Each structure stands twice: as C-alpha cells, then as structure tokens.
Amino acid sequence: MSGITVRFGPLTAVDQVSLRFAPGQIHAVVGENGAGKSTVMNVLFGMISPDAGSIRIDGAEKRWRNPQDAIAARLGMVHQHFMLQDAMSVLENVVLCAEPTRIFGFVDFSAARRRLEEVARLYGIGVAVDRKVADLSVSERQIVEILKVLYRDAEMLILDEPTAVLTPQETENLFKILRNFRESGKSIALITHKLDEVVAIADWVSVMRGGKLVRSCAMAETGKDEIARGIIGGDLPAPLTRGGQAVGATVLKVENLSARGNGRMAGPVSFEVKRGEIVGIAGISGNGQSQIIEALVGLRKPVAGKVSLLGHDVTHADVAGRREAGLSYIPADRQTVGLALDARVYENAVIGREGTSAFSKGPLLDRPAMVGFARQLIERFTIKVAGPAARCSSMSGGNKQKLVVGRELARETPLIIAENPTWGVDIGAIDFIHRELIRMRDLGHAILLVSTELDEILALSDRILVLYEGHIAGEFAAAEADRLTIGALMTSERAA
C-alpha cells in the first residue's frame, strides 16, 4: 500500500500511509484508537475507498470496489466485532457465501465439511463444526472467524484487535495458530494496542499516530518502550499507584445468588463489597460473569439467593429501582448496551436521569441542561467528539467508553459495577479509566470490577475473587494475589 489517504469530511483520518506486508511475516500495526489503523486496514480490505494512494499485490496495482474483490484476491479479515450468525452452526457460518454447490443450487455440506476439517487439521485448530455459534465462547467464535478466512484460501490475513476478548491462555493458543500461518508462508497483519503481544509475536512493526505512519521497522530494531512512546507521541503515563485505605461498611451483599442464562447456570455465589474497596472478579469469559452481573443489576431474575444494597433487600427490584437505590453499571458492551449509537451524545449522557428535575421541566425535556451536562462530561473526561450534539457512532471506541464511564461515575452512587471497562480501548483511555476507578474508590465508593483481563484485575483490585464455571473458586487479598495461581484457578477448580 502506498500513499494511502482517507478523508471523512474535513477530517483526514489517514494521511499518506505506505505499508508493506511480506509473506511469512507477522506485521503488527499499532496505535491508539482513532490513530487510523483500522481505517487503513479497511482500505486494504476494500471496505473504504481511499481518496489517494494505491494498493499493489505482487507488483500489480489493484482497485477494490468492495470486500468481495479483496476476498477474490485472497485477502481475509477478522473483525474486532465478530460477524457471525448465532443461530447457525460453525460449518454453516464458515461456508456462508462460499458454499460448494451441487446441481440446482443444493449446498454440498459433506464436501464443505471435508474441506473445513482438512483446513483445521492443517493449522492445528480443534473445532466442533456442528455446534451452534450461540453456544460458543468468545475465543471459539474468533476461531470460527479465522476458519472462515482460511476456508476461502486467503494468503493474507488481517486481524483487528484479535486478543481484546481473550485470556492469556487463549491468546497463547491464538498465537500458536498464527505462527503456523507464518510457517506456511502466509502474510499476517495484526492490529493491536497490546505491546507485549507485539513483542511476543511480530516480525515487523508499524506505529501510527494521528493518521500518520510514525515508524515502520523490523521488530529487532526497536523495543517495547520505543514503540509505546511512538504511539503516545510523548512519555508514558506514570504507573498506577494505589494507596492503602481502611474499608468501610458493606455496600453490596450477595448471598447464595444463582442465575440462569444462555442455557447455563451460575452460582450460588456469596460475597460482599465494602465502601472504599475494589473487588475484582477474575475469570475466563463465559464462566457465569454475565449471568451474575445481570442478576445484580436487575436485568435478570435470579433463580435463588438474595442481593442487598446498603442493607436494603433489592432482590426483587427492577433496574430502575436498583439504580435509584445506589448502583451504577458500566456494561461490557458499549455498542448496544452502554450507548445508543445512533442517538446524540447528550441524549446518551442523561439516560436514566431524564425524568429528574435537573433535566426536565414537567413532561418536557430541558435540552439546554442536557447539552450542558454532556459538555461537562466531555471536558471532565476529555472525550474527543465534535460536540454534545454529535452522534455517538462518530466517536472512537475509547471515547465511547469514556462517555459510558463518565456518565455512570457522575451519578456518584455508593456502588459501581464495572464489567470489562477497558475492553478494546487504547492505552490512554485505559489509564484514564483505571485512574477514575481508583479515584472513586479513594472517595469511598464500593466498586465491583468484573474483568477477563487478569492484568486489569491485578492492577486495580483490593480483593480478588476467581470465577470458574459459575462458582467462586478462590479469594485473595491484593497482597497475596499471585498471577499463576489465579491463572490456574481460572482454568481448573481442582488446582485450588
């Protein structure tokens, strides 16, 4: 790719970027969210036409009208947000739009199955082709996405933030597969902001900042710190510090809570969160986190057990009742749960509080007050957006998440439930969100942090609970928490 430029209106998202991807090489493209790395990859994959620049494959200039052209040229992309049909089986998802057909258009599933199993064996991927996608864990879904690409004979694989939702073990597994691709001479583009991963797997690294290519060199010629400085364009944020502090009264008390959802049972679990502490729940995704959180927030009726907030039994209260009683919730999914993307920033900023006197007069909305409040959030949480009236869909992932976090923290409730609060956001936003959570803890709020990122749990929590198959497999104070022990508990209860 050379001289690629993409403009969205007055904004130049990508400015004269040239990249080379060689066979048998893993090329990491790193940068903050909004640095333009996803946009460049979308150009490469034919989803956006560049305003300038050209794409060459093996010396021949290519012009994509759409992703189908790119796929035909043996490119494949695994998106950050998976594009799978939940109700269909793995096999059906993989062959979708590339079905081997017999006469009269009947799909030849047995041929498809043979081919898929062959592909999976070739790259050492274990997969149950007949399971429904809805029943798969996040990491298994990602494997399905990769299989989709391989099934189409891709020579070049583009992965957008592939490890954002994976545990350390799952990430290692993915990397093993990627190394197999490298061995077989395929070219891999890896978009990420996790520097450890870049160091672990990349052969070549390109750093983008503000739409420009800052650096592109062999991994051997650079180091982690240098890349990080390139990404941020300055010095690294100081490491997080957490002062010791005495915890106060119990805010959230959970007794023998069990909940059922997505065909799985979670619990019974019992735990407490007190004023001035961050309790972290570690675990691989799909081990009952969502069921328990939904039962705590009021989105799901528990099967049994009791939830008390500040001494009041809220087991049977609805979402509004619990939020009223003193709970805020930062959901993992900002795209559909945390925000209404097609609505404006100020409309998202006041949700749940639109009926209070601060934002309404009688039955009418007080729009200036809503806009004013949104403006405050934008300033205080340094959210990059055109203005309070911009649509949320126009913001980058990190800024969307800052808006969600800002809205929930601004409610200043005694209890804050944060579910993967930094999923898929850039270094700057992660640091900012972590600091805000610690600040709230220092102010005496109780915080329940549920995260599949073990590093996040270890960095923030005063106490750590490990969730495995819906049960609490272990509990640690921050001081005695050990990465390996927790990692073992996350994968098998017997290790305890």
Add this chain to the structure above:
Amino acid sequence: MRQIGPWLAVFAWIFGILLALMLIANADFGEAVTGFFNGAFGGRNLAYLFTTLGRATMIVGMALSVMISFRAGLFNIGGEGQLVAGGIVAALVGVYLPGPGWLVLLAGIGAGMMAGALWGLLAGMMYAYVGVPLLIGSLLLNYPARYIASYLVGHPFRDVASGLPQTFQVANEAWIPLFSGTRLDMGILAIIVVAILAIVYSNMTIGGYRARMNGLAPNFARASGLPVTALTLRTLMLSGAIAGLVGALAVYGVHHRFTDGMLVQPLYAWTGIIAVLMVGMVPWAVPLSGLFFAAVQTGAAGMERSADVPKEIALIMQAVIILFVAGRVAGANLADDRESGNGT
C-alpha cells in the same frame, strides 16, 4: 434532499414511464397531466383539493399512529384493527347514545379512541407478557377486529332497510360540521392538533425521548433502567388511540355511519405505514408525506376521469410515482445514516 440532480432524475423517470403508459392506453398526455393536478388540487370551487385533504386526514392520522410506535422500536402493524375498533365503537355510540349532538360526538370520539387504545394494548400485552412477537400479534389482531365489526353491522346492529351491511345513521346534530361551502369536514383540525402534539411528544418530552432510546437501542434502554414494559404498553395505547380517533372521525365526519369495509378497503392503515417509512420516521415530515400519498391517489382518480385513462393504468401510474419518490426519499435517508455512521 439537498441535491437537485437525483430528484430531476427521479422526475424524468416518472415522466418517461407515465408517457409510455399513456401511449399504451392511447390517452392524451397533456390532458392526463392536467387531469392529474386538477384531480389532486383543483376542481370546481377547489372541490378536489378538499377531497385530497379529506383523504389526507385519514392517511396522516394513521401515519402519526404508526410513527409513535415505530419510533419506539415497536413494529405495530395493527393500525387497521385499531382503526376499525375505533370506528365501530364510535358508530355504535353515535347511533344508540341519547343526548345532545355535541355530547354524542364527544362521547363517540372518546369511546372510539378508547377502543383503539385497548386494541393496541391487547397486542402490547400479548407481546410483553406472553412473548408473542409484536409484528405477528398486532397483524393478526387486525382480522378479529375486521370480522367482529362485519358481524356487528351484518347482524345485531344492521340497518336492514338500507340493504347494505351497515349501521343506522348517526343523528345529524352529532355530525362533525363542514367548512362552509366545501365538502371537507372539520375532522382535519383534530388531525392537525394530533400532528402538532405528536411532533412535540417525539422531540421534546421525556416520554418521546425514552421511546426513541428504546427504539434505537432496546438493550441500552433496559440496562439504563427505563421502564421498558410500561413504555411499550403506553406507546401502543397511544398509537391505538390515534387510530381509534381516525376511525371516529371517519364515522362522524365522512360516512355518518359504519359500513362494512369502509375503513379497510381504502388501505388507510397500510398507506400510513408506507408514508412513515418513506420519510424515515422524521416527525415533522410525516404529515407532508401523508399529504403526498393522498394527492397521488386523488390525482390518479382525476386523470382517470378527464383523460380517459383506464382505471388500472391510473393505478399503475400511482404505483410508479410512489415507488420512485419513496425510493428516492428512503434512499436519501439511508445515505444520511451511512454518512453519520462513519468513522467508528
């Protein structure tokens, strides 16, 4: 709507296809066009304009009813059932309630709105408490409403002497008055008021805001503690009440009785749905869209009368106009969405 070019292309297409159709029908083009505009907006003493406005009253009313639901993410396509429920109840009140005319009128309109609201609520309760998808529940409820009304006017409440399946006439004193010198009744004023209220509700009130958030992102609305179930039921009642009002206006303003099929055959409810979808559910544009559909329908009828275009050809022309204009408007809406959805 900013670019003129695509619109010129749309009109050129419409013009071309209509011309071809006229050649087939062997009709005079100039006469047909005059007939169309005369049929929609002209006539002696502007009689046809008032016909258009009368039809627009029905279509815009149904469009507003649908808009309220659709914006809240509730695909209520049971407008027809709610309309019929409102019409039949209003008619029965009008025929059998004794009392001064104005009281009968008000009671009839109130009862019609109530009936429509309950019919909407029924679909809502099936959806919220039993889990029947709204699209299916609301659609299927159209049929019982229709057939119950058919039965009522066919048997127990039939004006047998009239020879048709219909009720007796509502007493003269309870009719909605006409604008003097026209055949247009003042029911249109009620719809204008409803339109203003609906636009205010959608854009400026807490309820409208909540409904829209639920429409844009239902999981978001739920997780943020919005009263989603109550919102669903209330919204469907509101939609039903507007549809019921339209039914009552048809009874008291136009037909002065309930005749079997009078609210179903003109496809008011379905035209209303198309009118809303065409303008992407933007509240202020909905009344204009409804007016457009009414004008095309009466205009086509005018063309048929004056240019000797066969009725079927006139209907095809009507469909062509709607297809192209709706396609262009909806296309422009989609393009807008895509633009503002860029740059994630």
